[in-house]
Amino acid sequence: MNRKSLFLLILTVIAFIVAYRLWGSDFDWSLFYSSLWNIQISWLMASIAATFLTYVCRAVRWQVLLDPVKxxxxxxxxxxxxxxxxxxxxxGRAGEVIRPLWVARREQTPLTASVATIVVERFLDTFMIIMFFGWSLLLVKPPAAADRTVKLMKDASWVMLIGSVAAMIFLFFFRANIHRIVRYVRLAKIASVMKNFSAGLSFLDRGSSFGLAIAHSLLLWIVISLSFWFMMLGMNFQFSIQAATLVMVGSAIGSIAQIPGIGGGFQAGWVFCMTTFFLIPPEKAIATSLVAWVASYVPTVVAGGLYMISQGLSLKDLRTAPVAD
Structure with a gap:
């Protein structure tokens, strides 16, 4: 069995297990299979193009964050x-280290400083997710049965918002007082790491840079929302962009927890939003979650792999190349 067949088999087994556990014999497999093929390629291609555009948006934002460092x-x-x-x-989330490690080794930036910019990115993304969630709820009226779920999500959003604001305040404080803080650190290596991490927060010293980072984050998540909207149109869901944004938020939150190479969290977030907020049959929700996962993830993995092959690179090279930090 080749890898492609094995991959499709894994997806089918996962879908079968989930369907059996949740709905047992009531699961409509004919609707599931028909939903897998009820797609419009042109809209899915537009969604994939928008996904690649998000990497340009992320790069522009990252350039702003890294500029004071290098x-x-x-x-x-x-x-x-x-x-x-x-x-x-x-x-999975273990791959988060690749981006800062890649830049540190290929552009000779301090690794800890690069990690600091990734941390800030995550907080900015959290702000945007919460903001887009609130915007979508203002314009989308979920069914009455979902009121309790909406309340729980609102409460969770407030917790995330407060936590993110507190973290950003701490980063501002850490950056402004780094020289005082390291005086109390006895180990030179740890003090050096803290200084380099602080260097990655240098953009906080410039109000214009912080404002640009926020503006680029807003643009990024607009493009992500458009990507989801195009994707849903490609699966023949006549959703508004606000409704697509609500599904995007659920999928983004779900993707925090995912199985390496398979996902899981993304699909779970998608299915939850589709069945809870829009009363989509579970068979169709599960099938379209798999299509959405393939359309969102596979092109990126293929393009990333082809780029590394064209450059004669491997992940092993990242482990062996020298780091400036």
């Missing part, structure tokens, strides 16, 4: 994002 051209950052997100999709 000015880097946009092209290497685009390839770093492409390879980095390919690693995340294949390795």
């Amino acid at each position: 000015p880097i051209r946009i092209k290497p950052l685009i390839s770093a994002n492409l390879v980095g997100f390919s690693a995340i999709f294949v390795l």
Whole structure:
């Protein structure tokens, strides 16, 4: 059995297990299979194009964050994002380290400083997810049965927002007081790491840079929302962009927890939103979640892999190349 057949078999087994556990003999397999093929390629291709555009948006934002550490051209950052997100999709959250490691080794930036910018990116993305969630709820009216779920999600959003704001305040404080803080650190190595991490937060010293990072984050998540909207149109869901954004938020939150190479969290978030907020039959929700996962993840993994092959690179090279930090 080749890898492609094995991959499809794994997806089918996962879908079967989930369907059996949740709905047993009531699961409509004919609707499931028909939903897998009820697609419009043109809209899915538009969604894939928008997905690749998000890596350009991420690269522009990252360039702003890294500029005080070391000015880097946009092209290497685009390839770093492409390879980095390919690693995340294949390795799970363990792949998060690839992006800063890639830039540190290929552009000779301090690794800890690069990690600091990734941390800030995650907080900015959290802000955007919460903001887009609130915007979508203002314009989309979920069914009455979902009121309790909406309330729980709102409460969770407030917790995430408060936590993110507190973390950003801490980063501002850490950056402004780094020289005082390291005085109390006895180990020189740890003090050096803390200084390099603080260097990655240098953009906080410039109000214009922080404002640009927020603006680029807003643009990024608009493009991500458009990608989801195009994807849903490609699966013949006549959803508004606000409804697609609500599904995007659920999928983004779900993707925090995923099985390397398979996902799981993304599909779970998708199915939850589709069945809870839009009363889509579970068979159709599960089938379209698999299509969405393939359309969102596979092109990135293929493009990232082809780029590394064309450059004669491997993940092993990242482990052996020298780091500036």
